[in-house]
Amino acid sequence: MTTRRDITERNDRALLQAARDVLAEDGAHASVAAVAARAGVGIGSLYRRYRTKEELFQRLSLMSLDHWNEAAEQGLADPDPWAGLATFVRRCVEFGQGTLAPIAGAIEVTREMSDKARHGDELLDELVRRAREAGALRADVTTVDISLLIEQLGRFPAADQLRKQGRDDLLPGAAEARRRLIAIALDGLRAGHAPLPGSPPDNELFTGRWSNP
Known part of the structure; x- marks a missing residue:
């Protein structure tokens, strides 16, 4: 059974990997929106986990x-x-x-x-x-x-x-x-x-x- 914690950890891993990928492509100009889109999560979910870029x-x-x-x-x-x-x-x-x-x-x-x-x-x-x-x-x-x-x-x-x-x-x-x-x-x-x-x-x-x- 998938718990809320499992989902949160999975989303966090996806966010971090997405951030690495977007940084590799866009450098310092990488946007939070691009990271969220790459991770397949809403930007609100990203900001609930990380308050700032x-x-x-x-x-x-x-x-x-x-x-x-x-x-x-x-x-x-x-x-x-x-x-x-x-x-x-x-x-x-x-x-x-x-x-x-x-x-x-x-x-x-x-x-x-x-x-x-x-x-x-x-x-x-x-x-x-x-x-x-x-x-x-x-x-x-x-x-x-x-x-x-x-x-x-x-x-x-x-x-x-x-x-x-x-x-x-x-x-x-x-x-x-x-x-x-x-x-x-x-x-x-x-x-x-x-x-x-x-x-x-x-x-x-x-x-x-x-x-x-």
């Missing part, structure tokens, strides 16, 4: 941070340092971590968001340290490099465009192409390649965007 996006950010941290902890549980780092990157990219980048600086960063992000940084630091000490990760790759790489690969415009066009027949091929790109990127992180150009990116490049000007 900012509150919805803050919840979405927490969900993304939780996934990042869980993926990192899974990676650290792997006794193979390279496999652990690769698993982390792959899980984050496939989750679509980069889809939240457009709202950086547009919402207030709550204490809970800040705490989870700080813990995520610590976990990634450890993943990178293990892989580097094992000689598996190229020495000139930093945690910021990996964070930016995940952000770039987490957004896959080809698949977004195909979904907009209703070309569901091509989506399996797009998913396969994305897996190939992830494999290419991971190979580029391995030790033994020519030095990277320029200086390593500063952490401010990745995190500074989330501070309201």
Whole structure:
């Protein structure tokens, strides 16, 4: 028997997934109306759950941070340092971590968001340290490099465009192409390649965007 709580939780999951999808397509201009329509719920239902668009996006950010941290902890549980780092990157990219980048600086960063992000940084630091000490990760790759790489690969415009066009027949091929790109990127992180150009990116490049000007 389906209860009211079941319906509420199902609608909430649909809203959060819809918000992720709309953000991926429309960026910071994503509207509450578009999110509600994508989720198949009335806009009144959305506002009963989230009082403002900012509150919805803050919840979405927490969900993304939780996934990042869980993926990192899974990676650290792997006794193979390279496999652990690769698993982390792959899980984050496939989750679509980069889809939240457009709202950086547009919402207030709550204490809970800040705490989870700080813990995520610590976990990634450890993943990178293990892989580097094992000689598996190229020495000139930093945690910021990996964070930016995940952000770039987490957004896959080809698949977004195909979904907009209703070309569901091509989506399996797009998913396969994305897996190939992830494999290419991971190979580029391995030790033994020519030095990277320029200086390593500063952490401010990745995190500074989330501070309201």
